[in-house]
Amino acid sequence: GENVEQHPSTLSVQEGDSAVIKCTYSDSASNYFPWYKQELGKRPQLIIDIRSNVGEKKDQRIAVTLNKTAKHFSLHITETQPEDSAVYFCAASRSGGGADGLTFGKGTHLIIQP
Amino acid sequence: ETGVTQSPTHLIKTRGQQVTLRCSSQSGHNTVSWYQQALGQGPQFIFQYYREEENGRGNFPPRFSGLQFPNYSSELNVNALELDDSALYLCASSLGSQDEQYFGPGTRLTVT
Numbered sequence: 001g002e003n004v005e006q007h008p009s010t011l012s013v014q015e016g017d018s019a020v021i022k023c024t025y026s027d028s029a030s031n032y033f034p035w036y037k038q039e040l041g042k043r044p045q046l047i048i049d050i051r052s053n054v055g056e057k058k059d060q061r062i063a064v065t066l067n068k069t070a071k072h073f074s075l076h077i078t079e080t081q082p083e084d085s086a087v088y089f090c091a092a093s094r095s096g097g098g099a100d101g102l103t104f105g106k107g108t109h110l111i112i113q114p
Numbered sequence: 115e116t117g118v119t120q121s122p123t124h125l126i127k128t129r130g131q132q133v134t135l136r137c138s139s140q141s142g143h144n145t146v147s148w149y150q151q152a153l154g155q156g157p158q159f160i161f162q163y164y165r166e167e168e169n170g171r172g173n174f175p176p177r178f179s180g181l182q183f184p185n186y187s188s189e190l191n192v193n194a195l196e197l198d199d200s201a202l203y204l205c206a207s208s209l210g211s212q213d214e215q216y217f218g219p220g221t222r223l224t225v226t
Contacts, residue, residue: 001173006156034214043118043204043217044157089156096212099170101147101159 002027004092006105014113019080021108023090024072030092033066033073034102039086047088048075051096077110085112117141118207118218126224127195135190135221139207145169146188147215148180151202163188164211192223200225 003026013019025033034049050057050064050073057064063076077084087109091102117140127133139146145164149157159172163182177193186207192199202222206215 004156032212036217043219046214046216049214091156095170097147097208097215098164098211099162101149101162101170101172102157102215103159104156106156107154 002030002092002094002100002103004090004103004105006090006108008108009106010109010111012111012113013080015080015082017080019077019084019110021075021088021090021110022072023074023092023105024070025092025103026071027092027094028068028071029094030071032093032096033064034091034097035062035064035075036089036091036104037086038089038107044089080110080112082112082114085110118205118216120203120205120218120221122221123219124222124224126226129195129197129225131195132191132193133195133223135192135203135205135223137188137190137205137207137218139186139188139205140216143207143209143216144186145208145211145213146182146186147206147208148188148190149204149206150174150199151204151220153201157204160190162211169211195225197225199223 031052036044038044066073147162148160151157161171162169202220
């Protein structure tokens with residue numbers, strides 16, 4: 001089955017700086033890659049996703065890049081703000097999030113230092 | 115916030131007991147996926163229901179079972195509870211089986 005590795009496990013950046021979180025996946029048939037943000041005690045919140053027919057997607061301060069050849073994808077957050085502090089999870093699926101579900105990484109705890 | 119709701123919020127059960135968790139999907143969504151999230155880990159896929167049929171299943175034993183109703187709400191049943199079943203159980207609803215998944219707030223299950 002799919003295996004998703006996520007790095008780093010903890011990332012501390014100064015407010016206003018950029019943060020990058022990286023994930024690798026094992027199944028070359030995976031075609032859907034969402035990112036979720038989970039604040040303490042709250043539900044995972046979908047923040048951005050990308051499908052395998054594009055290499056990059058951007059939404060305001062958040063962008064995701066996908067390299068299918070290398071089987072890795074990354075989350076980029078620019079101009080970080082205190083409210084960006086949370087745990088971020090990447091995930092992958094070969095069925096667009098369908099029958100095989102989403103396989104998640106172990107998460108990155110992002111800390112924004114004031 | 116999504117329109118996905120779950121009940122109950124918290125639950126404490128004894129090893130060997132059975133439990134039923136409930137999920138109401140967002141309006142217009144016909145697919146519900148269930149995940150188990152252990153403390154400090156990412157969610158793990160249990161199964162997905164699409165239009166009242168099980169559409170796929172992760173690596174969980176048969177004592178984890180589910181249902182989806184005609185209004186697309188769903189139940190997760192766990193029999194013969196074990197201590198390792200203690201976790202946050204999340205459901206996610208989506209417009210279709212291959213669409214974006216939106217999570218509910220979860221049910222925190224503690225097995226003693």
